[in-house]
Amino acid sequence: MPGTCVIGLQWGDEAKGKLVDILTEDHEIVVRYQGGANAGHTVVSGDQTWKLSLIPSGILRDAVVCVVTGGVVLDPASVIKEIDGLKSRGVLVGPKLKLSDRAHLVFPWHIAEDRLLDGSLSGGEAIGTTGRGIGPCYRDKVGRSLAIRLGDLYRDDFRTKLEHIVAFKNRLLNNWHESADAGAVGIAAGGGSQPSPQPPLDAAAIHSQYMQYAERLRPYVSDTTAYLLDNVEAGKRLLFEGAQGALLDIDHGTFPFVTSSNSSGVGVASGSGVPGRWIERVIGVVKAYSTRVGGGPLPTEQMNPIGEHLRQRGREYGTITMRPRRCGWFDAVAARYTARLSGVDQLAVMLLDVLGGLDELKICSAYTIDGNRVEQFPSHVDDLKKAVPIYETLPGWQEDLSSLRSYDDLPATAKRYLARIGELLGRPVAIVSVGPDREQTIFCEPPATQQKQWPRHPLRTSANT
Ligand code: GDP
Ligand code: IMO
Numbered sequence: 001m002p003g004t005c006v007i008g009l010q011w012g013d014e015a016k017g018k019l020v021d022i023l024t025e026d027h028e029i030v031v032r033y034q035g036g037a038n039a040g041h042t043v044v045s046g047d048q049t050w051k052l053s054l055i056p057s058g059i060l061r062d063a064v065v066c067v068v069t070g071g072v073v074l075d076p077a078s079v080i081k082e083i084d085g086l087k088s089r090g091v092l093v094g095p096k097l098k099l100s101d102r103a104h105l106v107f108p109w110h111i112a113e114d115r116l117l118d119g120s121l122s123g124g125e126a127i128g129t130t131g132r133g134i135g136p137c138y139r140d141k142v143g144r145s146l147a148i149r150l151g152d153l154y155r156d157d158f159r160t161k162l163e164h165i166v167a168f169k170n171r172l173l174n175n176w177h178e179s180a181d182a183g184a185v186g187i188a189a190g191g192g193s194q195p196s197p198q199p200p201l202d203a204a205a206i207h208s209q210y211m212q213y214a215e216r217l218r219p220y221v222s223d224t225t226a227y228l229l230d231n232v233e234a235g236k237r238l239l240f241e242g243a244q245g246a247l248l249d250i251d252h253g254t255f256p257f258v259t260s261s262n263s264s265g266v267g268v269a270s271g272s273g274v275p276g277r278w279i280e281r282v283i284g285v286v287k288a289y290s291t292r293v294g295g296g297p298l299p300t301e302q303m304n305p306i307g308e309h310l311r312q313r314g315r316e317y318g319t320i321t322m323r324p325r326r327c328g329w330f331d332a333v334a335a336r337y338t339a340r341l342s343g344v345d346q347l348a349v350m351l352l353d354v355l356g357g358l359d360e361l362k363i364c365s366a367y368t369i370d371g372n373r374v375e376q377f378p379s380h381v382d383d384l385k386k387a388v389p390i391y392e393t394l395p396g397w398q399e400d401l402s403s404l405r406s407y408d409d410l411p412a413t414a415k416r417y418l419a420r421i422g423e424l425l426g427r428p429v430a431i432v433s434v435g436p437d438r439e440q441t442i443f444c445e446p447p448a449t450q451q452k453q454w455p456r457h458p459l460r461t462s463a464n465t
């Protein structure tokens, strides 16, 4: 079976881009199948750093086809900017990139809605979105009547469709601004200042702009579902590049502090059109600690010198938005849940080097919620907000790991830390990353302690046993 998936098991930014770039060497097609320009995936090779958003991280290798499927919400301006940026640095893009005609398009009103509405959760909390129009575009996709897909740009009725939608959106945006003025919705409460009303959307200008995008993108647009099915049936090796992390999954994450797509392993088939039976291996990617950007609970967050150590050493600032990431200890309750949810076979533990220099390391192996010990990740965010981590303490290491290339050379304390993560998640650690560069990667034969079977039964909460 020819498919490998790379899935982030936390709240995004687990270094999926680095891993995909490395694994691309053994694959022929790399597939982005959900999310959009909210993703920021970094690849570092020598003195070159690449920041990819919509284009798969496989694009840097020549003999590979990169596919953006219909499950992705596509901002044409962003993808064109990315194509131009890659070409200007000598990367071969033309024959290698395929964009699905089924991908839903992000329009200016989606970005306006995103910025207007974040902060309007009850209680005035903000999701802290990336402001890339992701949620509103997926909302229109599911709602159907206000949606435009990439393939629609090449149809005769595009202008009529656009004019109808723009008229509707102008009324909607105007009403929202009026409601905000009247204090009826808590618009942008979390983001601080309230956005000023914008001039009405101009259908003619948007039409002309999107016609230019259509011409630029024409060489890349095709039916990628048919392409992927043909290739998977022909035995080609596919690599699926998850965006975001499983805890941001719209159905299974920390709702409502999530993104708007299925970012856990469950989204691969629906987003790509490739049935799950073709997936041979799922690699769950974790950071050696936890980070989160935006709102929502992060039970192991460290708002103290430990958190600052992680942020500074891990350079924990958003790839796309540059926002400082919230940092904390590794949360094995959360990652065990998402490893099971995504059907993970093996773990890749990234940014292990960042933990160097700390005397003690903590791993959260259970929570206390309302006085009860809980080992199962809560389904309701209010319970997660109350979760107090129960930590195991392990010895740290002072050595700099960044030049190590073999599992055997890791300090015993680092091996013990990795083994404990493997045990708690019930999966072997197969890959360890000790720096941003491609080369700073260790492929390990899992030690015997990690080669145990997956847990046969879910770990239970004290409440339900
Ligand atoms: P992604 O969204 O999952 O692809 O991750 P990002 O690229 O947003 O964030 C990961 C960051 O960690 C990037 O700046 C990478 O260059 C960096 N990085 C990746 N692996 C390592 C590592 O092992 N150690 C350190 N120190 N940095 C790493
Ligand atoms: P990669 O692929 C980290 C977060 C946002 C916000 C929430 C919803 O680089 O790991 P959205 O704009 O999607 O509606 O925002 O999800 N978020 C990410 N956090 N990494 C990402 O992508 C993210 N994509 C979205 O910060 O909290």
Ligand code: MG
Pocket (backbone or CB within 6 Å): 012, 013, 014, 039, 040, 041, 042, 319
């Ligand atoms: Mg990222």
